[in-house]
Amino acid sequence: MSKAALITILFAGTFGLAALRVPIAFAMGLASAVVLYLMQIPLSVVYVKMTATVDSWPFLAIPFFLLAGNLMTVGGITTRLVDLADVLVGWIAGGLSQVVVVVEMILSGMTGSEIGDAAALGSVLVPAMKRSGYAANYAATIVAAAATMGPIIPPSIAFVIYAAINDLSHRSTVSRRHRPRRRDGPAAHGHAIPHGEEAPWPRQPWPTRQRPCAA
Amino acid sequence: MSAEACAAFLRRVEDTVGLFLFGAMLIVVLTQVFVRFLLYEWLQIAWADEIGRALLVWSSFWGAVLVTRESRHITVDLLYDAVPAPAQLALRILGDLVLATFLLLVLSMGRPIFLDSLRRPSPATGLPFFIFDGALWVSSALMIVHVVVNAARRWRPSAAPTVVPAVTDPL
Numbered sequence: 001m002s003k004a005a006l007i008t009i010l011f012a013g014t015f016g017l018a019a020l021r022v023p024i025a026f027a028m029g030l031a032s033a034v035v036l037y038l039m040q041i042p043l044s045v046v047y048v049k050m051t052a053t054v055d056s057w058p059f060l061a062i063p064f065f066l067l068a069g070n071l072m073t074v075g076g077i078t079t080r081l082v083d084l085a086d087v088l089v090g091w092i093a094g095g096l097s098q099v100v101v102v103v104e105m106i107l108s109g110m111t112g113s114e115i116g117d118a119a120a121l122g123s124v125l126v127p128a129m130k131r132s133g134y135a136a137n138y139a140a141t142i143v144a145a146a147a148t149m150g151p152i153i154p155p156s157i158a159f160v161i162y163a164a165i166n167d168l169s170h171r172s173t174v175s176r177r178h179r180p181r182r183r184d185g186p187a188a189h190g191h192a193i194p195h196g197e198e199a200p201w202p203r204q205p206w207p208t209r210q211r212p213c214a215a
Numbered sequence: 216m217s218a219e220a221c222a223a224f225l226r227r228v229e230d231t232v233g234l235f236l237f238g239a240m241l242i243v244v245l246t247q248v249f250v251r252f253l254l255y256e257w258l259q260i261a262w263a264d265e266i267g268r269a270l271l272v273w274s275s276f277w278g279a280v281l282v283t284r285e286s287r288h289i290t291v292d293l294l295y296d297a298v299p300a301p302a303q304l305a306l307r308i309l310g311d312l313v314l315a316t317f318l319l320l321v322l323s324m325g326r327p328i329f330l331d332s333l334r335r336p337s338p339a340t341g342l343p344f345f346i347f348d349g350a351l352w353v354s355s356a357l358m359i360v361h362v363v364v365n366a367a368r369r370w371r372p373s374a375a376p377t378v379v380p381a382v383t384d385p386l
Contacts, residue, residue, distance in 0.1 A: 055347055
């Protein structure tokens with residue numbers, strides 16, 4: 001069977017099964033096994049590769065990233081970060097949505113998981129935004145959009161996997177971290193400001209004595 | 216012991232094992248880091264690298280067991296939500312069949328490797344290689360059990376609906 005046909009089977013199988021609500025991991029696994037069978041490669045390679053891929057010291061960072069995010073949320077660090085960001089940027093148009101972006105930029109550098117960041121921020125800030133009069137869909141959208149900074153601000157799970165798979169030093173990915181931070185943070189702020197100007201959403205009061213205390 | 220009592224017992228055992236695996240992994244890795252950076256002149260623990268990786272392998276596949284038990288694997292619901300109830304049932308059956316097929320494939324293809332891992336020693340600690348290669352086989356067997364149990368619960372009309380705990384854990 002030609003390479004093109006095998007590749008077609010691989011992708012059509014994966015996406016087709018996933019579209020039919022087969023769990024994505026199993027859709028990928030079964031499609032890969034079928035292609036290996038058609039290529040007459042022993043299927044025991046599936047077993048070996050599944051174990052060998054996880055058997056990696058750098059991958060140990062992944063569960064600990066998730067643990068760190070969980071500890072930060074349970075331990076109240078996220079709430080304190082929200083307070084800090086509130087003092088720093090809450091007075092700008094868009095108030096709490098600016099806070100979301102700032103907290104996410106800080107969290108991204110610590111937890112490295114976009115889903116974890118979204119869950120941690122969402123549980124704290126979405127209720128607060130709704131109480132302040134923000135539309136629920138807007139609050140959810142700004143949290144989701146800000147959380148996409150999670151994987152692109154190292155250290156992050158995506159960078160750990162990238163470095164491990166390509167046999168790179170993780171430091172080489174961390175050293176380029178300032179580029180996405182400079183670009184995406186302001187972009188998200190820029191997105192939030194016009195909405196803040198258009199809608200009658202409250203700004204936080206200008207901080208006076210709070211600022212040095214929070215810092 | 217009734218079926219429900221067996222399920223509850225299995226659930227407790229799985230949760231406890233999962234907690235133990237993650238806790239042990241945390242302790243081993245933190246110890247390794249502490250020793251490597253602070254006590255490297257006096258103490259070296261070569262086993263920590265191997266045990267840490269083995270615990271990661273077990274934690275990963277054990278997590279897959281827990282997720283299968285709760286039917287919380289990542290899926291795409293776009294089509295599923297758009298079709299009527301009979302078609303949704305058909306899609307669920309398809310999902311169960313794919314899971315069972317793949318897991319049976321893993322079990323059958325991995326059996327020789329699994330049996331060999333019981334005899335082969337690992338390089339650093341000399342423990343059986345089962346500490347790496349056994350995780351997927353054991354987890355696949357447990358996942359098949361859960362796929363069958365979940366499918367049976369869905370098919371039994373008098374059964375109470377599968378209770379999926381609320382997502383209080385943000386991760």
